[in-house]
Amino acid sequence: MTEKFEVTFPLPYGGSEERFAYIYLPKSYFKEPNRRYPVLYMFDGHNVFFDEDATYGKSWGMEKFMNRNHIQMIICAVECNHDTNNGRLKEYAPFTFRNSQFGQIEGRGKMTMDWYVNELKAAVDASFRTKPDRNNTFIAGSSMGGLMTLYALMEYNHVFSRGAALSPSLWTDPRKVKTMINKAKLDMNTVLYMDYGSEEMGNHRSMRRIYGEITSLLMQKGVLLESRIVPGGDHSEASWEKQLSFFMRTLLYKA
Numbered sequence: 265m266t267e268k269f270e271v272t273f274p275l276p277y278g279g280s281e282e283r284f285a286y287i288y289l290p291k292s293y294f295k296e297p298n299r300r301y302p303v304l305y306m307f308d309g310h311n312v313f314f315d316e317d318a319t320y321g322k323s324w325g326m327e328k329f330m331n332r333n334h335i336q337m338i339i340c341a342v343e344c345n346h347d348t349n350n351g352r353l354k355e356y357a358p359f360t361f362r363n364s365q366f367g368q369i370e371g372r373g374k375m376t377m378d379w380y381v382n383e384l385k386a387a388v389d390a391s392f393r394t395k396p397d398r399n400n401t402f403i404a405g406s407s408m409g410g411l412m413t414l415y416a417l418m419e420y421n422h423v424f425s426r427g428a429a430l431s432p433s434l435w436t437d438p439r440k441v442k443t444m445i446n447k448a449k450l451d452m453n454t455v456l457y458m459d460y461g462s463e464e465m466g467n468h469r470s471m472r473r474i475y476g477e478i479t480s481l482l483m484q485k486g487v488l489l490e491s492r493i494v495p496g497g498d499h500s501e502a503s504w505e506k507q508l509s510f511f512m513r514t515l516l517y518k519a
């Protein structure tokens with residue numbers, strides 16, 4: 265079952281706004297009142313569960329996948345900033361970067377993750393039967409949400425032990441991504457699934473080289489990494505939906 269509710273999200277320049285969040289509870293949650301569950305936090309919540317809420321009319325179909333595979337996990341996903349003035353890019357950027365298409369994007373990723381950790385996670389743990397410890401707290405996203413997943417694992421490693429970064433926006437500033445990884449202080453059991461579609465490699469300059477350099481750096485850092493180039497994969501919810509079984513196996517392997 266997936267419920268949709270409103271949360272109060274802080275805005276970069278003061279104030280706040282109401283936006284939707286989604287919480288998925290497995291069927292066993294209502295049948296086993298003493299059972300507790302790991303939690304997966306996700307970005308772009310409007311694209312995760314239902315086609316009717318998705319930006320382009322196609323979601324990841326996560327509820328159907330979870331029910332079909334009887335996966336015993338809670339999922340909490342929050343929709344992104346929809347401000348047409350690059351609101352999503354700013355909210356999901358761990359650092360400020362400049363791009364010929366978007367101009368300068370002031371990164372507000374730290375504010376976003378502080379809210380996820382200090383407000384959202386605290387509320388979910390207080391309201392639902394979670395396993396709140398690091399070993400049972402995961403995070404996932406795609407595109408800019410994939411970049412935020414990588415950021416969360418690097419900078420909030422005391423909170424998140426495992427993550428899935430699908431088609432992460434490494435192109436924003438590869439140098440800053442590498443610096444972020446180099447400076448990270450990680451527990452040795454940090455697990456990351458990361459992929460990139462073969463058909464999206466040409467969307468940004470030198471992506472194949474950048475992807476290879478960053479995966480190599482993650483491995484040098486000791487991250488337990490599963491990396492894939494998805495045959496025929498592109499930059500879309502339909503493609504990311506096809507990767508659900510791959511990244512969920514990584515998140516749950518011996519978890």
